[in-house]
Amino acid sequence: MALQSSILLLARKNLLQDSCKQFLIQAQGLHKSASSGSLEIAAHSQADLKEENAVPPAAEVQKDTRVKTLQEMPGPSTFANLVEFFYRDGFSRIHEIQMEHSQKFGKIFKSRFGPQLVVSIADRDMVAQVLRTEGVTPQRGNMESWKEYRDMRGRSTGLISAEGDEWLKMRSVLRQLIMRPKDVTVFSPEVNDVVVDLVKRVKTLRSQQDDGQTVLNINDLFFKYAMEGVATILYETRLGCLENEIPKMSQEYIAALHLMFSSFKTTMYAGAIPKWLRPIIPKPWEEFCSSWDGLFRFSQIHVDKKLSDIKKKMKRGEEIKGGLLTHMLVTREMNLEEIYANMTEMLLAGVDTTSFTLSWSTYLLARHPKIQQEIFEEVDRVLGGRVPTGDDVAYLPLIRGLVKETLRLFPVLPGNGRVTQDDLIIGGYFIPKGTQLALCHYSTSMDEENFPRPGEFRPDRWIRKDASDRVDNFGSIPFGYGIRSCIGRRIAELEMHLALTQLLQKFHIEVSSQTADVRAKTHGLLCPGAPINLRFVDRK
Numbered sequence: 001m002a003l004q005s006s007i008l009l010l011a012r013k014n015l016l017q018d019s020c021k022q023f024l025i026q027a028q029g030l031h032k033s034a035s036s037g038s039l040e041i042a043a044h045s046q047a048d049l050k051e052e053n054a055v056p057p058a059a060e061v062q063k064d065t066r067v068k069t070l071q072e073m074p075g076p077s078t079f080a081n082l083v084e085f086f087y088r089d090g091f092s093r094i095h096e097i098q099m100e101h102s103q104k105f106g107k108i109f110k111s112r113f114g115p116q117l118v119v120s121i122a123d124r125d126m127v128a129q130v131l132r133t134e135g136v137t138p139q140r141g142n143m144e145s146w147k148e149y150r151d152m153r154g155r156s157t158g159l160i161s162a163e164g165d166e167w168l169k170m171r172s173v174l175r176q177l178i179m180r181p182k183d184v185t186v187f188s189p190e191v192n193d194v195v196v197d198l199v200k201r202v203k204t205l206r207s208q209q210d211d212g213q214t215v216l217n218i219n220d221l222f223f224k225y226a227m228e229g230v231a232t233i234l235y236e237t238r239l240g241c242l243e244n245e246i247p248k249m250s251q252e253y254i255a256a257l258h259l260m261f262s263s264f265k266t267t268m269y270a271g272a273i274p275k276w277l278r279p280i281i282p283k284p285w286e287e288f289c290s291s292w293d294g295l296f297r298f299s300q301i302h303v304d305k306k307l308s309d310i311k312k313k314m315k316r317g318e319e320i321k322g323g324l325l326t327h328m329l330v331t332r333e334m335n336l337e338e339i340y341a342n343m344t345e346m347l348l349a350g351v352d353t354t355s356f357t358l359s360w361s362t363y364l365l366a367r368h369p370k371i372q373q374e375i376f377e378e379v380d381r382v383l384g385g386r387v388p389t390g391d392d393v394a395y396l397p398l399i400r401g402l403v404k405e406t407l408r409l410f411p412v413l414p415g416n417g418r419v420t421q422d423d424l425i426i427g428g429y430f431i432p433k434g435t436q437l438a439l440c441h442y443s444t445s446m447d448e449e450n451f452p453r454p455g456e457f458r459p460d461r462w463i464r465k466d467a468s469d470r471v472d473n474f475g476s477i478p479f480g481y482g483i484r485s486c487i488g489r490r491i492a493e494l495e496m497h498l499a500l501t502q503l504l505q506k507f508h509i510e511v512s513s514q515t516a517d518v519r520a521k522t523h524g525l526l527c528p529g530a531p532i533n534l535r536f537v538d539r540k
């Protein structure tokens with residue numbers, strides 16, 4: 001979630017900036033993509049068209065191919081941004097503002113949030129251009145406050161907060177361990193044990209309701225599942241999050257995570273408020289540090305415990321076998337502080353992201369019973385009642401499609417950031433090195449050009465018709481792309497695929513009458529704007 005916070009910060013800044021762009025973009029809309037162009041043409045009268053045609057084509061070409069400057073780029077004014085965000089609570093509508101601004105100003109626009117200028121990109125091909133041409137150490141955004149905390153406490157940076165060679169070194173170690181599907185498939189038995197507890201918990205929770213079938217606020221349950229699942233892989237241990245009584249240490253961690261999440265605005269200001277103002281407005285920085293203290297403490301306890309177990313085994317001359325953490329502690333390709341920091345940042349990044357996606361997936365299944373039935377039939381055909389493993393997922397295209405389609409409709413990170421490492425020309429504008437970019441993934445996911453009838457939930461849109469069919473595209477890249485993309489993608493996918501498959505094997509999922517239409521809101525991440533209550537009815 002820390003990672004997400006930083007990205008969100010960028011997204012917010014971008015959005016803030018986006019909001020400033022409103023009035024300027026019309027002109028740019030004219031030379032945008034063919035599809036938006038066709039809408040505009042429909043709105044023009046024949047006379048307008050004649051007049052346009054009267055312009056000598058050569059002059060037009062000249063006009064369009066000139067590389068424009070940032071000054072010429074449209075975007076909302078700083079004042080409009082301030083109103084949008086602070087008066088109209090834009091922080092909870094970042095995804096919507098992203099769409100509004102790209103419609104008003106075009107698919108590339110600039111915004112200003114205080115001293116920070118951000119160029120937002122809401123065009124699939126421009127996003128592809130940025131990510132395909134990035135160098136060996138891409139930078140997401142300004143991580144100063146994260147680094148300051150780590151320096152103050154003598155902590156290392158982890159993958160999210162590190163930059164440059166430091167980041168590259170850690171990334172090279174971790175990518176060999178968890179980046180490929182086959183690296184994480186080996187964790188299927190451990191994750192399946194967690195799924196067993198998830199199913200048990202569903203049964204316990206529903207038995208507490210009058211109808212014996214409803215689970216209230218499903219995200220609370222998936223939060224615990226995601227935390228338990230990711231910790232099983234990262235720490236090689238169970239935390240007890242799905243038990244009736246959660247152990248104290250895990251409770252404290254959850255509290256620290258919630259503090260980070262709930263104080264999202266204040267933690268954002270922790271980075272934005274100048275240091276000299278901290279004595280006057282101390283709360284944001286204090287909360288920021290206190291949640292990090294809690295998160296680091298938790299990781300350190302688990303890492304130290306594993307280290308001590310390994311040492312004892314070595315003393316006894318036993319063979320050292322284990323998973324991710326054991327490997328890291330034995331090989332020492334990273335030093336101990338780097339291991340603490342990476343475990344902390346990965347756990348933080350791996351809980352809310354996965355739980356929100358599972359909440360939305362089950363909500364969508366409940367809202368679309370026919371699609372749920374189709375996916376269930378696939379599962380039943382391929383597995384019968386057998387417990388799935390990661391290897392089975394290749395034969396369950398609709399389960400994969402379900403997760404992809406959920407993340408297209410509800411990308412947990414509706415926007416991402418990059419700081420350009422070289423001068424670039426994007427969308428006809430000169431973007432100098434060092435510019436903060438905001439990649440508007442929510443807008444591209446909902447763009448008709450990239451996904452026909454984008455508002456519809458259609459997991460089958462991700463199924464390949466034949467080997468040459470490419471359904472992936474830069475319109476929806478919920479895990480990012482390239483060398484700085486999500487390192488936990490395969491872990492998250494394994495957790496989600498195994499959980500959804502087994503929930504479908506066991507239950508028919510329905511919307512509870514206590515749940516109305518749930519809309520998304522941004523609170524750091526894109527999350528359900530109201531509790532999702534679902535009924536889990538036993539399948540016969």
Ligand code: HEM
Pocket residue numbers: 003140159160171230345346347349350351353354357407412413416417477478479480481482483484485486487488489491492
């Ligand atoms: C549905 C689940 C998840 C989603 C949608 C997601 C999404 C993302 C995105 C969009 C990024 C930024 C990528 C970029 O800048 O190009 C990212 C980075 C990252 N994610 Fe995830 N994530 C998820 C789950 C996880 C899990 C389970 C873990 C840990 C096990 C994790 C750990 C990380 C880390 C450490 C980074 C930073 C990578 C780096 O800077 O090198 N994520 N994630």
